[in-house]
Amino acid sequence: LTERLQQAIGKLKRKGKVSESDVNEVMREIRLALLEADVNFQVVKDFVKDVRKKATGAKVLESLTPAQQIVKIVNEQLTEVMGQEAVPLQKSEKIPTIIMMVGLQGAGKTTTLGKLALKLKNEQHARPLLIAGDVYRPAAIDQLQALGQQIEAPVFSLGTDVSPVEIVRQGLELAQEKKNDYVLIDTAGRLQIDQKLMDELKQITQLAHPDETLLTVDAMTGQNAVEVAKGFNEQLNITGVVLTKLDGDTRGGAALSIRAVTGKPIKFIGQGEKMTDLDVFYPDRMASRILGMGDMLTLIEKAQQDFDEKKAAEMQEKMRENSFDFNDFLDQMEQVQKMGPMDDLMKMIPGMANNPALKNFQIDEKQIAHIKAVVLSMTPQEREQPDILNPSRRRRIAGGSGRPIQEVNRMIKQFDQMKKMMSNISKGNLNGMEGLLGN
Numbered sequence: 009l010t011e012r013l014q015q016a017i018g019k020l021k022r023k024g025k026v027s028e029s030d031v032n033e034v035m036r037e038i039r040l041a042l043l044e045a046d047v048n049f050q051v052v053k054d055f056v057k058d059v060r061k062k063a064t065g066a067k068v069l070e071s072l073t074p075a076q077q078i079v080k081i082v083n084e085q086l087t088e089v090m091g092q093e094a095v096p097l098q099k100s101e102k103i104p105t106i107i108m109m110v111g112l113q114g115a116g117k118t119t120t121l122g123k124l125a126l127k128l129k130n131e132q133h134a135r136p137l138l139i140a141g142d143v144y145r146p147a148a149i150d151q152l153q154a155l156g157q158q159i160e161a162p163v164f165s166l167g168t169d170v171s172p173v174e175i176v177r178q179g180l181e182l183a184q185e186k187k188n189d190y191v192l193i194d195t196a197g198r199l200q201i202d203q204k205l206m207d208e209l210k211q212i213t214q215l216a217h218p219d220e221t222l223l224t225v226d227a228m229t230g231q232n233a234v235e236v237a238k239g240f241n242e243q244l245n246i247t248g249v250v251l252t253k254l255d256g257d258t259r260g261g262a263a264l265s266i267r268a269v270t271g272k273p274i275k276f277i278g279q280g281e282k283m284t285d286l287d288v289f290y291p292d293r294m295a296s297r298i299l300g301m302g303d304m305l306t307l308i309e310k311a312q313q314d315f316d317e318k319k320a321a322e323m324q325e326k327m328r329e330n331s332f333d334f335n336d337f338l339d340q341m342e343q344v345q346k347m348g349p350m351d352d353l354m355k356m357i358p359g360m361a362n363n364p365a366l367k368n369f370q371i372d373e374k375q376i377a378h379i380k381a382v383v384l385s386m387t388p389q390e391r392e393q394p395d396i397l398n399p400s401r402r403r404r405i406a407g408g409s410g411r412p413i414q415e416v417n418r419m420i421k422q423f424d425q426m427k428k429m430m431s432n433i434s435k436g437n438l439n440g441m442e443g444l445l446g447n
């Protein structure tokens with residue numbers, strides 16, 4: 009999706025002046041890109057119609073920056089279709105707040121339940137109880153128990169011989185007694201929606217009256233995820249959706265359609281198998297991600313979670329003020345290094361994934377060591393004022409770090425580009441997006 013949109017927009021941007029037929033072409037590309045990404049046909053139709061209407065209203069053709077205007081409108085419309093604002097989890101006035109996970113087999117219910125419990129523990133110091141309500145596969149109970157152990161949360165199970173409804177009933181009793189503030193119910197899935205499963209889930213619902221019934225869907229299944237969401241929503245009163253496996257072959261398509269088709273908010277996205285890989289779903293960030301602007305804010309949030317919060321806030325401020333220097337660059341490299349798998353992270357940095365200017369800036373561990381060597385060979389003054397890095401200083405740095413002069417030059421150039429992009433993105437400034445969307 010992203011690539012196709014970027015191409016269309018890139019083409020538009022190379023033209024100074026834009027004609028109506030250019031706009032039509034872009035609209036056609038957008039339509040195709042969405043359909044290709046498995047977005048529901050009706051959703052695409054409405055989307056294109058709305059963008060066109062806004063584009064006409066905003067007098068795009070008469071503006072000085074028609075291409076940017078269109079990007080902005082597409083971005084806003086994507087955000088709107090996905091629900092505008094993040095929707096938080098419900099919290100019941102009386103404890104416990106009850107959250108029930110539903111979805112097809114393999115969608116990620118059990119994993120997400122563990123992630124969610126950990127999030128609640130970390131963010132609210134919650135004391136969740138996990139209920140093992142999937143009695144059809146013994147392995148499912150073991151899996152939940154292993155997760156419970158890993159995140160240090162108790163798991164209630166009665167094995168596979170008791171009905172899920174009875175397990176939930178007893179589990180809730182235990183939660184009352186132990187004064188758990190959250191109860192998370194894991195349920196069974198099937199390969200397809202079937203009536204027996206639905207009836208069982210309805211029975212559990214009638215007994216437990218969950219505050220949240222979260223439908224877990226696999227983003228990689230595209231259009232099918234949307235069908236599943238529709239089916240579950242018609243039978244159970246789901247309160248929200250968790251879109252999992254967005255770390256894989258990211259089909260933004262499902263995110264776009266699900267909200268439109270079910271009217272229910274996507275509340276979280278799963279971005280990996282680890283227990284910390286669950287993020288709040290922000291429609292505007294997803295829109296930017298789809299448009300290829302990267303997901304800087306999520307990255308910053310990750311940094312804040314995983315490391316020094318104060319440092320991350322400072323970094324954000326520096327990006328805003330455009331006073332990001334080589335010391336920060338070094339800091340950031342070190343933080344990024346600590347943050348885990350490079351591939352995941354790089355994809356979130358604006359422009360890293362698709363920007364040709366940065367294509368050869370694929371960071372691996374060794375390269376980080378080289379970058380560090382170069383920065384450490386700079387004087388403190390050079391690190392703070394990169395502008396003074398003239399050729400003779402660069403030669404000295406190359407000698408000191410043992411890196412070729414071309415590499416030093418390239419790195420400084422990349423630093424400049426990164427700095428410029430960061431500053432633009434932190435200001436939410438679409439006019440500065442040439443570096444990302446152009447080329």
Ligand code: GDP
Pocket residue numbers: 111112113114115116117118119120197224252253254255256277278279280281285
């Ligand atoms: P359930 O049958 O719905 O309970 O699904 P599980 O929670 O057992 O997950 C099925 C598989 O998907 C497991 O191997 C999980 O590790 C994996 N999985 C779940 N969520 C994610 C995610 O966000 N990203 C990735 N890459 N894998 C996930």
Ligand code: MG
Pocket residue numbers: 117118119142148194195
């Ligand atoms: Mg499961």
